[in-house]
Amino acid sequence: MPLPEELKKKKKDWEETTLREVISRYPERKTEFVTGSDKTVDPLYLPESFSAQEYLEKQGFPGCYPFTRGVQPTMYRGRLWTMRQYAGFGTAEESNQRYRFLLEQGQTGLSVAFDLPTQIGYDSDDPRAEGEVGKVGVAIDTLRDMEILFDGIPLDRISTSMTINAPAAIFLAMYIVVAETKGIRKDKLRGTIQNDILKEYIARGTYIFPPAPSMRLITDVFAYCTREVPQWNTISISGYHIREAGSDASQEVAFTLANGIEYVRAAVKAGLPVDDFAGRLSFFFNAHNDLLEEVAKFRAARRIWARIMKERFNATDPKSLMLRFHTQTGGSTLTAQQPDNNIVRVAIQALAAVLGGTQSLHTNSREEALALPAEESVRLALRTQQVLAYESGITSTVDPLAGSYYVEALTDRIELEVWQYIDRIEALGGMVPSILKGYVQKQIQEAAFRTQKDIEKGERVVVGINRFQMEEKRPENLLRVDPAIRQVQTDKLSQVKRSRNSSRVQHSLSALRQGAKQDDVNLLPLILEAVREYATLGEICRVLRDEFGEHKETIVL
Amino acid sequence: MSSKKTRILIAKPGLDGHDRGAKFIARALRDEGYEVIYTGIRQTPEAIVQTAIQEDVDFVGLSLLSGAHNELFPRVVDLLKENGAEDIKVIGGGIIPEEDIPLLKEKGVLAVFGPGTSTEQIVEFIEHGSGR
Numbered sequence: 001m002p003l004p005e006e007l008k009k010k011k012k013d014w015e016e017t018t019l020r021e022v023i024s025r026y027p028e029r030k031t032e033f034v035t036g037s038d039k040t041v042d043p044l045y046l047p048e049s050f051s052a053q054e055y056l057e058k059q060g061f062p063g064c065y066p067f068t069r070g071v072q073p074t075m076y077r078g079r080l081w082t083m084r085q086y087a088g089f090g091t092a093e094e095s096n097q098r099y100r101f102l103l104e105q106g107q108t109g110l111s112v113a114f115d116l117p118t119q120i121g122y123d124s125d126d127p128r129a130e131g132e133v134g135k136v137g138v139a140i141d142t143l144r145d146m147e148i149l150f151d152g153i154p155l156d157r158i159s160t161s162m163t164i165n166a167p168a169a170i171f172l173a174m175y176i177v178v179a180e181t182k183g184i185r186k187d188k189l190r191g192t193i194q195n196d197i198l199k200e201y202i203a204r205g206t207y208i209f210p211p212a213p214s215m216r217l218i219t220d221v222f223a224y225c226t227r228e229v230p231q232w233n234t235i236s237i238s239g240y241h242i243r244e245a246g247s248d249a250s251q252e253v254a255f256t257l258a259n260g261i262e263y264v265r266a267a268v269k270a271g272l273p274v275d276d277f278a279g280r281l282s283f284f285f286n287a288h289n290d291l292l293e294e295v296a297k298f299r300a301a302r303r304i305w306a307r308i309m310k311e312r313f314n315a316t317d318p319k320s321l322m323l324r325f326h327t328q329t330g331g332s333t334l335t336a337q338q339p340d341n342n343i344v345r346v347a348i349q350a351l352a353a354v355l356g357g358t359q360s361l362h363t364n365s366r367e368e369a370l371a372l373p374a375e376e377s378v379r380l381a382l383r384t385q386q387v388l389a390y391e392s393g394i395t396s397t398v399d400p401l402a403g404s405y406y407v408e409a410l411t412d413r414i415e416l417e418v419w420q421y422i423d424r425i426e427a428l429g430g431m432v433p434s435i436l437k438g439y440v441q442k443q444i445q446e447a448a449f450r451t452q453k454d455i456e457k458g459e460r461v462v463v464g465i466n467r468f469q470m471e472e473k474r475p476e477n478l479l480r481v482d483p484a485i486r487q488v489q490t491d492k493l494s495q496v497k498r499s500r501n502s503s504r505v506q507h508s509l510s511a512l513r514q515g516a517k518q519d520d521v522n523l524l525p526l527i528l529e530a531v532r533e534y535a536t537l538g539e540i541c542r543v544l545r546d547e548f549g550e551h552k553e554t555i556v557l
Numbered sequence: 558m559s560s561k562k563t564r565i566l567i568a569k570p571g572l573d574g575h576d577r578g579a580k581f582i583a584r585a586l587r588d589e590g591y592e593v594i595y596t597g598i599r600q601t602p603e604a605i606v607q608t609a610i611q612e613d614v615d616f617v618g619l620s621l622l623s624g625a626h627n628e629l630f631p632r633v634v635d636l637l638k639e640n641g642a643e644d645i646k647v648i649g650g651g652i653i654p655e656e657d658i659p660l661l662k663e664k665g666v667l668a669v670f671g672p673g674t675s676t677e678q679i680v681e682f683i684e685h686g687s688g689r
Contacts, residue, residue, distance in 0.1 A: 449585075474655045
């Protein structure tokens, strides 16, 4: 949007007189100021000429296209965001205790972290699980573990998010069966499975199968949930890990939305009408320290997604056009040095998420550059959200930073950069070829490399790392996961195997194998049967590995 | 740099997908003039040792953020020994609690570099065996 002529002239005058004079006597602290994403920041932003028509096209009203100002008309005046701390470690018993603690502390939704063997479809007794059982999340081998994990938790009253991707369909099935045993029907279930394989290839690493069968599993989930689990978010298309891997803010949005385009395209190609499933797509973004750039990022993401869905996929239901998202504060911004400083970083990042209109939020704990957080630190992180929600006043109006000359300029700039990346990816044939060629990974790595070099050169200041360092005692009372857990988990697994009906297990697994061979069979009902018979996660994934093969990383350096 | 052509394998053992640090260090060491090979993620200790021997490296740098270091780092050291390649030096990095470091060193990991380590510190170690 152009500056009005008169203002443009006045600005020039100001720059050449007042500003120049001051700078000649008192130079600015740096020759160039940049955002957290390394983009130039002007000293001053001015109002742009803006017709009512232009306002409506770019910003509009909250709850209305293009949703720049938020997905709900009342935003936090109506309902606060869901406070949802990502948690899980050790056994299902221990994680269940942590969930109960969090709910007692006023958390309003659950978010399950699984250990790596679980995420990659290996049982706890698999040789590949060596050293990893229960470490970065809870170990789940069979339905039995899921029953324990949700023991005493009212699945009809809370929503549950599960960070699970390659085996997402299996965990949705387990959740449905656990709810059934509690007498809760699947159309009452609310929650999310991450189910976003493309960013696993790009940035997170817990892929199992190659792209084509993975996309089929995802589409099967969309189709099944549309009919059977209508309140479930079938996917959480995630920029979080792309940013953690080192991308800048625009890349985070661009690659996430490009992944989104790929999922929508795959589902439409499989014959699903876009408005049947698009309203259940959800997103997940990072929040970093550059407060205003982050706020602009969230606003730009909503505007672009609405346009993609409307113009490229001809969606008409407003729900299909809304980008609803979860936010987690940026893990990679945390420092192992002076860990209490992280409390402040998290507060700034959480503020960005709320000013950006997030639907749910995880705030990191202070010692997460060192270990999984202890209860006391998690409580403090949750309290940070509660202070924002109840004391800061930012929840009293919708999209309070709209109209800030700087924030609007940042929103426009991010939008422009995102479209450029999306066009480039489309030119490469879409996201799958762009990943297999290493294009996306390369872009992220370049940004990550620059950031780290800037830190090492001292050009980017990280408090406690390259400035304001001090001698300190090593932190105490860090949470440790007992390595004996693998044995505990393995014993539990053998017990389940002894008590189940093995011929029925085998029967369900061969039915799944037959289904996997035919592209037009929805695998969800077959997976549900196998889960019900206490087939293990490893057994189910073994069948699918046999039929689908395994993905191999494109190594880009 | 005195020892040009020092060969270094940067490896990701276990199931952890966090490769930002490993890739940074691989590229930064390459820029310092070393020959650097990177394995990619999700490598077994066996595969890492095989690559290390095949590529005739001087150092193996293991990167792990998932907490499986106590099992996997010593396993790499032991397998190198079993294969007569105990001259290959093993160093590590990632999210490694302080109290685990003495044990890892006892088991033959020469140095462990935590978050906040600079390229310079690692180069210093490679060149002079000091730093951490």
